[in-house]
Amino acid sequence: MIHFENVGKRYAEGGEALSGINLQLDAGEMAFLTGHSGAGKSTMLKLIGLIERASYGQVIINGKNFSKLGRRHIPYVRRDIGIIFQNHQLLNDRTVFDNVALPLVIAGQPHRDIQRRVHASLDKVGLLDKERMLPSSLSGGEQQRVGIARAVVNKPPLLVADEPTGNLDPALSAEIMNLFAEFNQVGVTVLIASHDIDLISRMGKRVLVLDKGRLIDGAGEQGEVRQ
Amino acid sequence: MARQATRRSPRRSATRVTLTGAALQRGTSTVRRSRGKGWLRGYFKGHFQALFLSLGRVSRNPLSSLMTIAVIGIALALPTGLHVVLKNVQGVSAGWEDAVQISLFLKQGIEVVEARRIVEKISAMTSIEAVVHVTPQQALGEFRQYSGFADALEVLDENPLPNVLLVRPTKEASEPLLVEPLLHELRNLPSVEMAQLDMEWLKRLYAIIAIGERGVLVLAVLLALAVLLIVGNTIRLAIQNRRDEIEVQKLIGATDAFIQRPFLYSGLWQGVLGAVMAWLLVTLSLWLLHGPVQQLSLLYNSNFSLGSLESVGVLVVLVAGGLLGLLGAWLAVGRHLRDIEPT
Numbered sequence: 001m002i003h004f005e006n007v008g009k010r011y012a013e014g015g016e017a018l019s020g021i022n023l024q025l026d027a028g029e030m031a032f033l034t035g036h037s038g039a040g041k042s043t044m045l046k047l048i049g050l051i052e053r054a055s056y057g058q059v060i061i062n063g064k065n066f067s068k069l070g071r072r073h074i075p076y077v078r079r080d081i082g083i084i085f086q087n088h089q090l091l092n093d094r095t096v097f098d099n100v101a102l103p104l105v106i107a108g109q110p111h112r113d114i115q116r117r118v119h120a121s122l123d124k125v126g127l128l129d130k131e132r133m134l135p136s137s138l139s140g141g142e143q144q145r146v147g148i149a150r151a152v153v154n155k156p157p158l159l160v161a162d163e164p165t166g167n168l169d170p171a172l173s174a175e176i177m178n179l180f181a182e183f184n185q186v187g188v189t190v191l192i193a194s195h196d197i198d199l200i201s202r203m204g205k206r207v208l209v210l211d212k213g214r215l216i217d218g219a220g221e222q223g224e225v226r227q
Numbered sequence: 228m229a230r231q232a233t234r235r236s237p238r239r240s241a242t243r244v245t246l247t248g249a250a251l252q253r254g255t256s257t258v259r260r261s262r263g264k265g266w267l268r269g270y271f272k273g274h275f276q277a278l279f280l281s282l283g284r285v286s287r288n289p290l291s292s293l294m295t296i297a298v299i300g301i302a303l304a305l306p307t308g309l310h311v312v313l314k315n316v317q318g319v320s321a322g323w324e325d326a327v328q329i330s331l332f333l334k335q336g337i338e339v340v341e342a343r344r345i346v347e348k349i350s351a352m353t354s355i356e357a358v359v360h361v362t363p364q365q366a367l368g369e370f371r372q373y374s375g376f377a378d379a380l381e382v383l384d385e386n387p388l389p390n391v392l393l394v395r396p397t398k399e400a401s402e403p404l405l406v407e408p409l410l411h412e413l414r415n416l417p418s419v420e421m422a423q424l425d426m427e428w429l430k431r432l433y434a435i436i437a438i439g440e441r442g443v444l445v446l447a448v449l450l451a452l453a454v455l456l457i458v459g460n461t462i463r464l465a466i467q468n469r470r471d472e473i474e475v476q477k478l479i480g481a482t483d484a485f486i487q488r489p490f491l492y493s494g495l496w497q498g499v500l501g502a503v504m505a506w507l508l509v510t511l512s513l514w515l516l517h518g519p520v521q522q523l524s525l526l527y528n529s530n531f532s533l534g535s536l537e538s539v540g541v542l543v544v545l546v547a548g549g550l551l552g553l554l555g556a557w558l559a560v561g562r563h564l565r566d567i568e569p570t
Contacts, residue, residue: 051570079480089478106479150479
């Protein structure tokens with residue numbers, strides 16, 4: 001599902017955010033990406049979400065080689081990746097329902113399906129009773145769950161989350177992580193960037209460790225062979 | 228990737244993902260990636276949504292939308308109104324258009340019978356289309372009827388009016404170069420006292436109208452440019468105001484076409500509503516002018532009445548407004564939408 005081959009990312013301001021990353025994450029797997037601030041977690045997720053492009057190497061997600069992907073195709077690729085952002089990226093002038101429905105509207109789904117699937121998605125994250133509210137009137141944890149509902153509403157095969165529990169208390173964090181585990185159980189590939197080591201270790205999943213732009217642990221068979 | 232596929236058949240398990248909730252189970256397969264047969268329907272549906280979404284945006288900001296629409300309306304009303312005025316001037320003078328006419332005043336004392344012979348002679352000329360003979364008797368009758376001096380005429384012993392021949396040359400002979408020699412020829416006929424070609428002023432009037440038309444055209448082009456800039460600027464501001472929204476939409480897979488559609492349609496709405504405003508302004512102005520013009524035409528004994536914008540004209544203004552709005556929005560969208568990328 002996620003395949004990195006000798007991937008590096010340099011920024012114009014100087015400094016290499018990622019260097020020589022080799023990674024193989026199979027479909028249906030769940031993994032955590034951890035490391036200190038500035039180790040390159042966000043950069044790696046941005047490469048997966050096509051928000052940025054690798055300076056060198058191959059990023060292949062869901063069978064698509066991103067280095068060969070034209071600008072025109074980016075939106076369609078993004079629809080297959082559910083991304084959950086640390087700052088939620090919700091539209092505050094629209095209701096929870098409209099926020100969650102957005103990916104379906106963008107994909108041009110029929111109105112009936114939109115209603116049903118948004119409700120199912122909100123039900124899953126436990127916010128069905130708040131569909132008419134504006135995101136700004138919800139708590140941080142609830143907003144994060146709206147973001148999750150939006151990411152899964154069009155059933156992408158891959159979920160990527162950037163510090164989804166960043167600002168939440170331990171109980172809420174565990175709840176959110178369990179939610180991701182549930183998605184993983186039905187076959188969704190999940191990659192979560194987090195520095196909450198305690199929580200990660202309790203989940204008992206594969207852990208990828210980044211340090212100064214290098215993957216120092218958990219790279220998977222292929223990566224280990226290379227190293 | 229191949230190796231991965233053999234191991235766990237990831238594509239299968241991935242696309243069959245159903246979120247555990249029972250409700251989601253119901254909404255399963257079919258809908259993903261509707262780019263097949265339903266593509267065209269989806270396309271029109273997308274446009275339909277954007278059409279009303281943009282109208283909603285216009286109506287949610289009534290004051291600023293109204294200001295923009297008013298500015299567009301005034302810009303479109305100016306050339307439209309001038310066009311209507313010119314059309315009316317042309318309407319007034321239209322009756323005279325093909326009437327290049329030479330009035331021949333025969334010498335005093337020529338009898339009606341003799342005048343008839345002259346009419347026949349002139350009619351036989353190849354460059355003459357028609358000759359109308361106004362006898363002194365007829366001329367007097369007309370004079371009595373229209374001048375208001377009927378009582379004064381009673382005093383006269385005899386009819387002081389001469390025979391008048393109204394000579395209309397053929398179309399070819401009406402050309403300025405040909406009509407002059409004809410005039411000369413007729414003037415030199417022995418029984419003719421005076422020959423008059425008083426179409427010069429009409430030609431000048433037409434020349435002035437032509438200048439006016441050209442002026443209106445230039446003005447229309449300039450103001451069309453102004454409308455483009457107004458709409459372009461409004462849309463640019465709208466794009467900047469919705470920067471965050473555009474970023475979020477791009478992040479979750481919206482195409483450029485999807486994002487720009489509401490902006491294009493709000494440009495279209497502004498243009499069309501501006502055109503409606505222009506039509507209202509012109510109609511209102513004509514209504515205000517109607518009374519005074521009526522009075523003036525009464526003074527001239529004319530049944531002229533101020534014509535309004537014909538339905539074709541209304542259609543042209545609406546279409547032009549819509550196209551200008553769309554084009555202005557398109558230019559702004561093309562310039563500014565690409566710059567916004569999520570970071």
